Amino acid sequence: MNAPADTATAVITDMGQRARAAAAVLAATPTAQKAQALRAAAEAIRADADAILAANAVDVAAGESNGLSGAMLDRLKLDPKRLEGIVAAVENVAGLPDPVGQIIDQSVAPSGLKLSRVRVPLGVVGIIYESRPNVTVDAGALCLMSGNAAILRGGSEAIHSSRALHAALVRGIAAAGLPEDAIQLVQQTDRALVGAMLKAQGLIDIIIPRGGKTLVARVQDEARVPVLAHLDGICHTYVDAAADPEKARSIAVNAKLRRTGVCGAMETLLIDRAFADPKPILSALIDAGCEVRGTAEVLALEPRAVAAADADWDTEYLDSIVSVAIVDGVAGALAHIAAHSSHHTDAIITEDATTAEHFLNAVDSAIVMWNASTQFADGGEFGLGAEIGIATGRLHARGPVALEGLTTYKWQVRGTGQVRP
Amino acid sequence: MNAPADTATAVITDMGQRARAAAAVLAATPTAQKAQALRAAAEAIRADADAILAANAVDVAAGESNGLSGAMLDRLKLDPKRLEGIVAAVENVAGLPDPVGQIIDQSVAPSGLKLSRVRVPLGVVGIIYESRPNVTVDAGALCLMSGNAAILRGGSEAIHSSRALHAALVRGIAAAGLPEDAIQLVQQTDRALVGAMLKAQGLIDIIIPRGGKTLVARVQDEARVPVLAHLDGICHTYVDAAADPEKARSIAVNAKLRRTGVCGAMETLLIDRAFADPKPILSALIDAGCEVRGTAEVLALEPRAVAAADADWDTEYLDSIVSVAIVDGVAGALAHIAAHSSHHTDAIITEDATTAEHFLNAVDSAIVMWNASTQFADGGEFGLGAEIGIATGRLHARGPVALEGLTTYKWQVRGTGQVRP
Numbered sequence: 141m142n143a144p145a146d147t148a149t150a151v152i153t154d155m156g157q158r159a160r161a162a163a164a165v166l167a168a169t170p171t172a173q174k175a176q177a178l179r180a181a182a183e184a185i186r187a188d189a190d191a192i193l194a195a196n197a198v199d200v201a202a203g204e205s206n207g208l209s210g211a212m213l214d215r216l217k218l219d220p221k222r223l224e225g226i227v228a229a230v231e232n233v234a235g236l237p238d239p240v241g242q243i244i245d246q247s248v249a250p251s252g253l254k255l256s257r258v259r260v261p262l263g264v265v266g267i268i269y270e271s272r273p274n275v276t277v278d279a280g281a282l283c284l285m286s287g288n289a290a291i292l293r294g295g296s297e298a299i300h301s302s303r304a305l306h307a308a309l310v311r312g313i314a315a316a317g318l319p320e321d322a323i324q325l326v327q328q329t330d331r332a333l334v335g336a337m338l339k340a341q342g343l344i345d346i347i348i349p350r351g352g353k354t355l356v357a358r359v360q361d362e363a364r365v366p367v368l369a370h371l372d373g374i375c376h377t378y379v380d381a382a383a384d385p386e387k388a389r390s391i392a393v394n395a396k397l398r399r400t401g402v403c404g405a406m407e408t409l410l411i412d413r414a415f416a417d418p419k420p421i422l423s424a425l426i427d428a429g430c431e432v433r434g435t436a437e438v439l440a441l442e443p444r445a446v447a448a449a450d451a452d453w454d455t456e457y458l459d460s461i462v463s464v465a466i467v468d469g470v471a472g473a474l475a476h477i478a479a480h481s482s483h484h485t486d487a488i489i490t491e492d493a494t495t496a497e498h499f500l501n502a503v504d505s506a507i508v509m510w511n512a513s514t515q516f517a518d519g520g521e522f523g524l525g526a527e528i529g530i531a532t533g534r535l536h537a538r539g540p541v542a543l544e545g546l547t548t549y550k551w552q553v554r555g556t557g558q559v560r561p
Numbered sequence: 562m563n564a565p566a567d568t569a570t571a572v573i574t575d576m577g578q579r580a581r582a583a584a585a586v587l588a589a590t591p592t593a594q595k596a597q598a599l600r601a602a603a604e605a606i607r608a609d610a611d612a613i614l615a616a617n618a619v620d621v622a623a624g625e626s627n628g629l630s631g632a633m634l635d636r637l638k639l640d641p642k643r644l645e646g647i648v649a650a651v652e653n654v655a656g657l658p659d660p661v662g663q664i665i666d667q668s669v670a671p672s673g674l675k676l677s678r679v680r681v682p683l684g685v686v687g688i689i690y691e692s693r694p695n696v697t698v699d700a701g702a703l704c705l706m707s708g709n710a711a712i713l714r715g716g717s718e719a720i721h722s723s724r725a726l727h728a729a730l731v732r733g734i735a736a737a738g739l740p741e742d743a744i745q746l747v748q749q750t751d752r753a754l755v756g757a758m759l760k761a762q763g764l765i766d767i768i769i770p771r772g773g774k775t776l777v778a779r780v781q782d783e784a785r786v787p788v789l790a791h792l793d794g795i796c797h798t799y800v801d802a803a804a805d806p807e808k809a810r811s812i813a814v815n816a817k818l819r820r821t822g823v824c825g826a827m828e829t830l831l832i833d834r835a836f837a838d839p840k841p842i843l844s845a846l847i848d849a850g851c852e853v854r855g856t857a858e859v860l861a862l863e864p865r866a867v868a869a870a871d872a873d874w875d876t877e878y879l880d881s882i883v884s885v886a887i888v889d890g891v892a893g894a895l896a897h898i899a900a901h902s903s904h905h906t907d908a909i910i911t912e913d914a915t916t917a918e919h920f921l922n923a924v925d926s927a928i929v930m931w932n933a934s935t936q937f938a939d940g941g942e943f944g945l946g947a948e949i950g951i952a953t954g955r956l957h958a959r960g961p962v963a964l965e966g967l968t969t970y971k972w973q974v975r976g977t978g979q980v981r982p
Contacts (some may be wrong), residue, residue, distance in 0.1 A: 164899070164925070167925070168922065168923065247944055249937075249942055249943060249944050250944070251933075251937065251942060253930075253933055253937060253942075255943055255944070260925070262955055262956070263925075263955060345955050345956075346955075346956060360785075361785070364781075364782070366787065366954070366956045368956075384978065387978040390978070390980050391978065391979075391980055393980075394980035394981060395980075398980070398981055478585070496975075500973045500975075501589065502589065504585070504588070504681070504684075504971075505971065506971055506972060507971065507972040507974060508971060508972070508973055508974065509674075509974040509975075509976060510973075510974065510975045510976060511975070511976040511977055511978050511979070512672075512674055512974055512975075512976030512978070512979045512980075513979060513980045513981050515980075515981040516670075516672065516674060516974065516976075516979065516981050521670055521672060521674075521981065522668075522670060522676055522972070523668055523670050523671070523676070533787070534683055534684060534766050534767075534969045535683070535766075535767060535787050535789075535956065535957045535969065536956045536957040538969050538970055538971060538972075539971070539972045540972075548955045548956065548959050549959055550925075550926065550927055550928065550929060550959060550960070551927060551928040551929070551943070551959075551960045551961075552921045552929055552931075553928060553929065553930040553931065553933055553937065554917075554921075554930075554931045554932070554933075555930060555931060555932040555933030555937075556932055557805065557808040557811070557812065557932050557933070558812075558932070558933045558934060558937065559811050559812055559814075559815035559816075559819070559933075559934045559936075560815060560819055560934050560936040560937050560942065
């Protein structure tokens, strides 16, 4: 009898081999056929709506009796409107420009060889996620449109929902003549399957974890397959002396409070000591229901603030809490950001273009903003159409990752019989 | 007393922190100053030539008494001509276009935000290599020109040579006002230092191993830091029915025998069953001193060939040996390549453009060639000016990697006070 890890490896090896065969087909599939497959998948999900919602109700009931938190139950729960949102997202992906086959650059070498770098799919993408059933569809659609086969492993809390969504998705793509193995769902909820995916070098080309810090950290720690990860979003907004006070106030409130649970939410507000009127910003945050944790200087400005501890400067609250420090100009802000940023998104508010350009160049983050809310850190807002995640690492892709981030390139070399001297 | 691993971690942590500080300076250093630093480094190496050659003689003598192979001793050995080659390579890098600051693309989002993707350095690059002392200088120069700090760990066989070269390099860059910590050499030869580099997440952004398969495999297996690796080069040349016989012969001989020890050397020759005259190709290879290992059909064509075993189709000989199979047209070639290629470089020889384009699209390798010798797989030949290696993975960079491959990008977002609805 096999040990569980061996069984898991056998399951993933089989899925990986089928995925690789499907990936070879997808790599050569024309854009129109991929789009048609996604539109058929969207229709199949619509047609299966009752079955999908019933499967989801099973997951929700189990989650309630297992004591899932309200936030997790909310992420898990589908209703007709949310399901239509999922379907609309698939149709949106079907209309995006196809990166596969794009020529990145071309040149002629001294030998006369003609060189082209051409975008090609990554191959087989493994997605490991938690309780959001929509990831099954979103990630599957983005992988398919970029010519990649996908192996999806969702959380056990959403397994019935994921299975129902996956069945519809696959029926649609098969109807368009694409291989069913193009999008596979790990049916087993055993955690050993995740371990097997993380070690499937040669079968899975990249792992994209989508979920909380614990999941991402486990994946990064165990994976032998390359990982495109989204870790912390400790985002800063720096209000410069030359900031427009009204812009500063409205941007700070929006950056913190529009949605507090997203990675692009501001977690720390830095205010230039030379900024004329910081109090209205602090008061507006507190009036809007935000807890302000500040230094002694901040407490002196706004008595409703509370004292910040050292740990606050390194905390991603994902809640209605903000840490606030007074800094000495842009240099002070840059020093604070260099020490505490998670290199996700940081912003400057100023009317001084020279200061702004200095900040945009000096801050070493995936996204650096001038006079805008950090909540814009999003593939949709960036015009990418959709995103598979926001990469906080430095390799391959950085910031919002969409179809292009799911491709690599190859060099095509056209000669006339050249031999190398 | 610390255990060796703790000591190694402490050494690498200290070097990593200093490298990160230097990287912040380099990221903002203008092109002209980086070029000036490299030119000063080249001059410093010239000025230290006697000391460098004396240090190298110590390594070579130790290598001889330790029984290093002739090939390893040859890689280790410096002479005035080779040293001038190293210096010229540094001066060449100083003249290359600087990728840092290049704008990859720009757009305006519906919100009015102006988005730019701008190239920035990766940060801190760790290079782990073996006995070639020139890597100390080549890799250091490429990292510096691309705005990255480098932590170099060379093989113990070349430690005196590497130290002498590194001392000159650092004197040159310091003379140009750049931090000495921009290029650091691990002074200890203890292998625990390699382990500590591989686990230095947050301090080292990428590890590039340069050396044989054993080194690269160890690095890939142990690393927690992302790795840009060059593994096997099992390169194929397919001679199609529509090949020009003379091109096929000259390209096959060049691809195999120009230099047999390079990763771009052809290891397997595939000949279309419909190709009219395969014998002259086989005979030319054998006449030039190559061992031909073939299937029964090959032996029937050229009695001087020997029988190939199954393992031959998956072997990177790096020697005057070639495996040869007869295949059924381009489909047969594609099937063989899909089963046995290491996804490095594969070529087709044909006068039929349609067949060639099919091959160029269908072969899933970093480099795919038409009517050219696989020996052209080289950053210099591709006009990249220099290369830090040829990446056989699929992420970040693929094929020859030069300055651009040592960069990533950030998103700069310029607004006018936008808040997200």
